[in-house]
Amino acid sequence: MIREWKLTDKETEQVTSRGGNVVEAQKAKKQAYLAAGGNMTEQCSREVYSGDSFFGHQCTKKVMVEREGKHYCKIHDPEYILGKNRKKQEEWEKAWAAKQVRRAEEKKDRELASAAIEACKKINPSNPMAVAKGMGEIVEALKKISKGEGRYSLDRLTHASNTIEDMQDVAIEALKSVDSPSVV
Ligand SMILES: [Zn+2]
Numbered sequence: 001m002i003r004e005w006k007l008t009d010k011e012t013e014q015v016t017s018r019g020g021n022v023v024e025a026q027k028a029k030k031q032a033y034l035a036a037g038g039n040m041t042e043q044c045s046r047e048v049y050s051g052d053s054f055f056g057h058q059c060t061k062k063v064m065v066e067r068e069g070k071h072y073c074k075i076h077d078p079e080y081i082l083g084k085n086r087k088k089q090e091e092w093e094k095a096w097a098a099k100q101v102r103r104a105e106e107k108k109d110r111e112l113a114s115a116a117i118e119a120c121k122k123i124n125p126s127n128p129m130a131v132a133k134g135m136g137e138i139v140e141a142l143k144k145i146s147k148g149e150g151r152y153s154l155d156r157l158t159h160a161s162n163t164i165e166d167m168q169d170v171a172i173e174a175l176k177s178v179d180s181p182s183v184v
Contacts, residue, residue, distance in 0.1 A: 006029075006030075007022070011029075043058050045070040046058070046072065047059070059073055065079075130178050134178035138175075145171060150166040
């Protein structure tokens with residue numbers, strides 16, 4: 001059988017006469033042969049197990065690389081396996097980091113929820129939900145009050161008293177929303 005991947009005697013001689021490393025030269029020639037799609041008589045060194053047999057057998061797939069004197073098919077190439085594992089590890093780390101972020105957000109939400117519940121219960125113990133729902137109205141009322149715009153009057157005292165009355169109405173109306181005794 002012709003072994004095209006083997007250094008010929010002439011090639012070996014050439015490498016030696018140039019002071020080269022024969023082993024390295026042989027490796028390089030074999031690697032180039034495999035890379036070009038050449039077939040080896042050697043089998044992949046991996047032991048494989050098929051589902052129905054208890055005993056393993058040597059992998060029969062086409063040899064693609066040589067690593068440290070052993071031959072491997074594409075999927076059993078130790079470097080390929082290493083790369084695949086590294087990718088898996090990176091994906092796992094990414095997922096873990098994303099989970100940590102999610103957990104931190106959930107923790108914040110839980111803290112906000114319990115603080116909000118406490119505050120609402122304090123304001124209206126019999127109907128804290130009314131407080132939660134009325135919060136927006138309260139804020140709107142406060143914005144209105146902060147502008148202090150009452151019914152206008154040319155008389156300064158009347159204008160002042162109008163403003164107080166109108167702002168009181170705004171506050172009373174808004175407070176109704178959170179003071180309601182129970183959910184209807
Ligand atoms: Zn294999």
